[in-house]
Amino acid sequence: MTDTDYQSDTLRDITPEPSEVRRVVVLISGSGSNLQALIDEQTHDRLGGEIVAVISNEPEAYGLQRARDAGIDAVVLPHREYESRDAYDGALIKVIERHEPDLIVLAGFMRILTPRFVQRYFGRMLNIHPSLLPAYQGLNTHARALADGVAEHGCSVHFVTEELDGGPVVVQAEVAVAADETEESLKAKVHAREHLIYPIAVKWFLEGRLKLEAEGATFDGMPLPPHGLRMSHADAAEELDEE
Numbered sequence: 570m571t572d573t574d575y576q577s578d579t580l581r582d583i584t585p586e587p588s589e590v591r592r593v594v595v596l597i598s599g600s601g602s603n604l605q606a607l608i609d610e611q612t613h614d615r616l617g618g619e620i621v622a623v624i625s626n627e628p629e630a631y632g633l634q635r636a637r638d639a640g641i642d643a644v645v646l647p648h649r650e651y652e653s654r655d656a657y658d659g660a661l662i663k664v665i666e667r668h669e670p671d672l673i674v675l676a677g678f679m680r681i682l683t684p685r686f687v688q689r690y691f692g693r694m695l696n697i698h699p700s701l702l703p704a705y706q707g708l709n710t711h712a713r714a715l716a717d718g719v720a721e722h723g724c725s726v727h728f729v730t731e732e733l734d735g736g737p738v739v740v741q742a743e744v745a746v747a748a749d750e751t752e753e754s755l756k757a758k759v760h761a762r763e764h765l766i767y768p769i770a771v772k773w774f775l776e777g778r779l780k781l782e783a784e785g786a787t788f789d790g791m792p793l794p795p796h797g798l799r800m801s802h803a804d805a806a807e808e809l810d811e812e
């Protein structure tokens with residue numbers, strides 16, 4: 570008897586539990602320290618899925634080596650070889666699709682994405698940004714925060730929409746800006762917080778707890794506040810053993 574011969578109404582009524590591993594593609598352009606944080610969680614079986622490929626537009630990105638060291642497919646797709654943004658994003662979609670991802674994670678991918686690309690992965694693409702969004706969208710966030718003399722800075726994980734750094738925020742972590750803070754010290758503190766919250770957000774998504782719905786981001790079916798869930802400076806500092 571073959572599988573197809575076998576008939577059972579009872580069995581056909583059963584909806585099997587999704588047993589497939591959820592697949593993640595990470596896009597990078599540089600050092601990939603956030604990628605490393607995700608790899609570390611995966612190594613300990615805590616990511617809720619598997620990073621199946623890392624793609625970089627920069628051939629020299631150190632994150633590619635991190636991927637190779639972890640046995641993850643590392644793909645270089647240099648943007649300079651394409652004549653337009655649209656041509657590049659089209660090629661990128663093709664490469665990504667080969668890996669059949671459930672989630673796209675932008676981890677320092679220094680490219681402005683075309684609307685076509687964003688729409689393709691709408692609701693299943695996350696980014697991390699080094700500020701407490703909506704403050705300091707764009708570049709040089711630490712220098713701008715210091716120049717403004719803010720007491721509080723941080724980082725945000727958000728869904729990607731067509732508005733640059735403007736999609737619904739999922740989770741943020743705060744850092745208190747010290748009196749003697751430099752751009753470098755602030756960057757290091759924010760980075761450490763990024764490595765805390767990004768794996769958590771990715772896991773929530775892969776577990777189906779985090780969604781992008783018509784009214785915005787939801788967690789366990791409840792709408793998230795505009796700034797998402799917040800990790801305070803004190804909680805993050807304790808977690809990171811900061812002084």
Ligand code: GRF
Nearest residue numbers: 600601602603677697698699
């Ligand atoms: C991080 O600061 C992230 O917030 C921004 O790009 C940087 C990437 O750093 N989007 P890394 O390559 O993960 O070390």
